[in-house]
Amino acid sequence: MDVFWSSVAxxxxxxxxxxxxxxxxxxIVDVLDIIAVAFIIYKGIQLVRETRAQQLLKGIVILLIIFLLAQxxxxxxxxxxxxxxxxxAIIAVVVIFQPEIRRALERMGRSNLSSFGLNQTPDERRQRMQECIDAVCKASQSMQDQKVGALMVFERGTPLGDIVNxxxxxxxAPTQPLICNVFYPKSPLHDGAMILRAGRVHAAGCILPLTPNTDLSRELGTRHRAAIGMSENSDAVVVVVSEETGNISIAVNGVLTRGFNGVTLRAQLESYLLAEEDEADRRRFLGRFKRGGKKHGA
Known part of the structure; x- marks a missing residue:
């Protein structure tokens, strides 16, 4: 027994x-080298998670595991x-992930300090979302009065990277003039959807999937069908302004609710988006509290 413990020691x-x-x-050069590689890997994973390429990456990892087992x-x-x-494999990855690689390089070219992971406080996130809701409601009311069609998508838990692409x-930053200008008929982006991410106007002119449901009212146009289709394929909150009637509608979880105005739209969006933000902050706080409790208990 002494020999065994001596060997272990x-x-x-x-x-x-x-x-x-x-x-x-x-x-110091080695440390910087490790940090740079870790940052590139982290950003690569973060980029892939925003698209359906995540499933393809899982397939590659499975093949790699099979290869190691075979060896x-x-x-x-x-x-x-x-x-x-x-x-x-390298050539195949470049070809398959070409859109993601292109988008990553574009992000690097236009990125600022806020895009490199500087976290906002809960109050800052809530304030930014509130300002976004205010801008969307004012723009929707204005476009309702002028019967200008619009389609705005609030991204929530489901990443919409493929749609953005x-x-x-x-x-x-979301403002009433910016949103209205995007959707005015002569704008080059007015036919597509606007994607609102983390309280900012992230993209415009995007194509949404149409719902396959054939039992919808004939009064509903392409924008409404796209709104329902987007809400069926994600947890996004979609706001639609009808070009024909000026009616404002919201699509969530495949259900379209009509008949909103600027005031009722604000209340509904706040219930969907601000309440969810508060719940996310609560989960973050509880997660930190539990981790801290485990450390003190240990």
Whole structure:
């Protein structure tokens, strides 16, 4: 038994000495190198999570796991096949993820300090969302009076990266004049949808999926069908202004509710978006509280 514990002690002593040797050779350049690689990997994962490419990435990871198992079990044929497949993997990834890579480079070109992960406080997030709701309600009331068609999508939990990719990224603070100008008939982006993300006008001129439901009223036009289709495929809150009647509607979870004005629209949007923001902040607080409790309990 003494021999066993002596061997264990020697193993950990050797391991500790090797760790010390490795860390003693690290300089500031190595640290910056690790941070840069970690940042690129993090941003890559964050970008993929916004699109359906996430499922494709999972498939690649599964293939990699199968390859490692085949190597470990000496499965010659399967190892050879996957080796040949991975020989062309880099080219395949560039071709398959071309839209995502292009969008990442575009983001880098127009990014500012706020886009590099500087978190907002709950009050700041709520204030930004409130300002966005105010701008949308005022613009909707104005467009209702002038019978200007509009389609605005509030992104919530479901990422809408694929939808954003069909339009033009704006990334601007929401204001009534900006929203109205986007949807005026002579605007180049007026036929598409506006995507509102984190209290900002993120994109415009986007194409939404139409609902396959054929039992809808004939009074509903393409914008309404697109709003319902978007709400069926995500948890987004979609605001529609009818070009024919000026009526304001909201689509949530595949259900279209009509007959809003500027006041009632504000109340409904606040119940959907601000209440959810408060709940998200509460979950973040409870998560930190539980982690802190575990640390003190330990």
């Amino acid at each position: 020697d193993f950990f002593t050797t391991l500790w000495n090797q760790i010390i040797v490795v860390f003693s050779t690290i300089n 470990w079990l000496d499965m010659v044929s399967l190892s050879w096949l996957l080796t040949k497949l991975f020989d062309y 069909t339009g033009t990224v704006v990334d601007a």
